[in-house]
Amino acid sequence: xxxxxxxxxxxxxxxxxxxxxxxxxxxxxxxxxxxxxxxxxxxxxxxxxxxxxxxxxxxxxxxxxxxxxxxxxxxxxxxxxxxxxxxxxxxxxxxxxxxxxxxxxxxxxxxxxx
Amino acid sequence: xxxxxxxxxxxxxxxxxxxxxxxxxxxxxxxxxxxxxxxxxxxxxxxxxxxxxxxxxxxxxxxxxxxxxxxxxxxxxxxxxxxxxxxxxxxxxxxxxxxxxxxxxxxxxx
Numbered sequence: 522x523x524x525x526x527x528x529x530x531x532x533x534x535x536x537x538x539x540x541x542x543x544x545x546x547x548x549x550x551x552x553x554x555x556x557x558x559x560x561x562x563x564x565x566x567x568x569x570x571x572x573x574x575x576x577x578x579x580x581x582x583x584x585x586x587x588x589x590x591x592x593x594x595x596x597x598x599x600x601x602x603x604x605x606x607x608x609x610x611x612x613x614x615x616x617x618x619x620x621x622x623x624x625x626x627x628x629x630x631x632x633x634x635x
Numbered sequence: 636x637x638x639x640x641x642x643x644x645x646x647x648x649x650x651x652x653x654x655x656x657x658x659x660x661x662x663x664x665x666x667x668x669x670x671x672x673x674x675x676x677x678x679x680x681x682x683x684x685x686x687x688x689x690x691x692x693x694x695x696x697x698x699x700x701x702x703x704x705x706x707x708x709x710x711x712x713x714x715x716x717x718x719x720x721x722x723x724x725x726x727x728x729x730x731x732x733x734x735x736x737x738x739x740x741x742x743x744x745x
Contacts, residue, residue: 563724563735626671628678
């Protein structure tokens with residue numbers, strides 16, 4: 522089945538440690554996104570990539586880094602510089618049609634800093 | 636600044652009645668609008684969309700209305716069912732960027 526897979530579903534991190542969240546898609550989508558969801562704040566864009574080896578900062582990129590070495594993969598690293606990393610992280614992808622496209626989401630990763 | 640707004644954080648409706656979820660946007664360059672449904676601890680799932688050149692799109696119990704002059708979008712669910720209870724996000728796109736509202740939590744009371 523085609524889709525977007527995020528792993529792990531739950532992740533615990535000690536303060537001061539970097540952690541990488543995985544996102545893989547087999548939909549042959551060009552564009553991929555990372556969002557963060559916090560209670561009452563909807564979905565906020567962290568980073569997005571429209572093509573391999575290229576990515577752009579979203580609204581809340583500070584303390585995060587990404588890479589896009591393959592079309593299928595868009596891992597997100599939460600660094601120790603991120604002041605409040607505990608959140609629900611969502612990865613999405615879409616076809617680059619220029620307009621009129623839907624984003625498809627993975628099941629999310631719940632990151633908790635302990 | 637929030638370009639897509641959902642001013643009602645929650646809504647309760649009796650089963651069988653109509654649910655109306657509202658969304659406002661500020662950017663006149665948005666050309667495609669979407670609604671997503673989300674259950675706790677899961678990713679949002681696409682529900683229905685509408686192009687800026689239309690004012691209505693219907694899919695079964697779900698209808699989306701677009702009022703471009705008012706920059707207003709609404710989702711109607713008729714009849715509402717208990718399984719519709721979830722958080723609903725509206726979204727708008729310009730090119731490949733998606734802008735989401737803060738969500739409305741819908742509770743359908745049996």
